[in-house]
Amino acid sequence: EDQVTQSPEALRLQEGESSSLNCSYTVSGLRGLFWYRQDPGKGPEFLFTLYSAGEEKEKERLKATLTKKESFLHITAPKPEDSATYLCAVVLGDYKLSFGAGTTVTVRA
Amino acid sequence: DTGVSQNPRHKITKRGQNVTFRCDPISEHNRLYWYRQTLGQGPEFLTYFQNEAQLEKSRLLSDRFSAERPKGSFSTLEIQRTEQGDSAMYLCASSLGQGPSGNTIYFGEGSWLTVV
Numbered sequence A: 001e002d003q004v005t006q007s008p009e010a011l012r013l014q015e016g017e018s019s020s021l022n023c024s025y026t027v028s029g030l031r032g033l034f035w036y037r038q039d040p041g042k043g044p045e046f047l048f049t050l051y052s053a054g055e056e057k058e059k060e061r062l063k064a065t066l067t068k069k070e071s072f073l074h075i076t077a078p079k080p081e082d083s084a085t086y087l088c089a090v091v092l093g094d095y096k097l098s099f100g101a102g103t104t105v106t107v108r109a
Numbered sequence B: 001d002t003g004v005s006q007n008p009r010h011k012i013t014k015r016g017q018n019v020t021f022r023c024d025p026i027s028e029h030n031r032l033y034w035y036r037q038t039l040g041q042g043p044e045f046l047t048y049f050q051n052e053a054q055l056e057k058s059r060l061l062s063d064r065f066s067a068e069r070p071k072g073s074f075s076t077l078e079i080q081r082t083e084q085g086d087s088a089m090y091l092c093a094s095s096l097g098q099g100p101s102g103n104t105i106y107f108g109e110g111s112w113l114t115v116v
Helices: none
Strands: A003-007 A009-015 A019-026 A034-036 A045-050 A056-059 A064-065 A070-075 A083-092 A098-099 A103-108 B006-007 B010-013 B019-024 B031-036 B044-050 B053-057 B063-068 B076-077 B088-095 B111-115
Touching: A003 A045, A003 A083, A003 A098, A009 A019, A019 A083, A034 A070, A045 A064, A045 B019, A070 A083, A098 B044, B006 B088, B010 B019, B019 B088, B019 B111, B031 B076, B044 B063, B053 B063, B076 B088
Parallel strands: A009 A103, B010 B111
Antiparallel strands: A003 A019, A019 A070, A034 A045, A034 A083, A056 A064, A064 A070, A083 A098, A083 A103, B006 B019, B019 B076, B031 B044, B031 B088, B044 B053, B063 B076, B088 B111
16 A cells, blocks of 8 residues: 655754654655645645655755655754645655655754 | 635635635646645645546545536535535645646645534
């Protein structure tokens, strides 16, 4: 059964304290893995798409990497404005996204 | 460049009433999706349109739910005889479906439904 698991559920960081979020997946024939950021009460905001093992993408303080079984979202020197829930999703078939439950990141000044 | 637009953003309704949500996708996006999200969970797929054709409906979409996309433009999601379990955020998303970034799926801000 296709499954996406994110860990940890919550992460509290001090400003400047780098860390990583994990997204492990079991899906046959990965056709894409998405990372989204979601602020409270808002819709998910697209961050990255990764397609093949070894691929990496960066945006400001965020870097996403992909292996055959998991993806990591690295947050380097986070700031309070990086506080949000980060969602990982895999593409099933041609268009359907299957999401994990998310990791809620809180960055304290 | 406008993103995916949804309205209303918030709706409080009494159990048993009908509600309708509207979604305007990014222009020229021929793929449109509806998802549902409850607190502490990731979004769950409900249904998918390619142009005006509804190509897939999740088992989560009971007979009380109906979605349309006339003329392949905006879409509506109607919930009839609402139940308290329908309380959630309903998210609309769209994608181009072709080209290098065609698979990127963009979400709207969501429509919150509270059934009392």
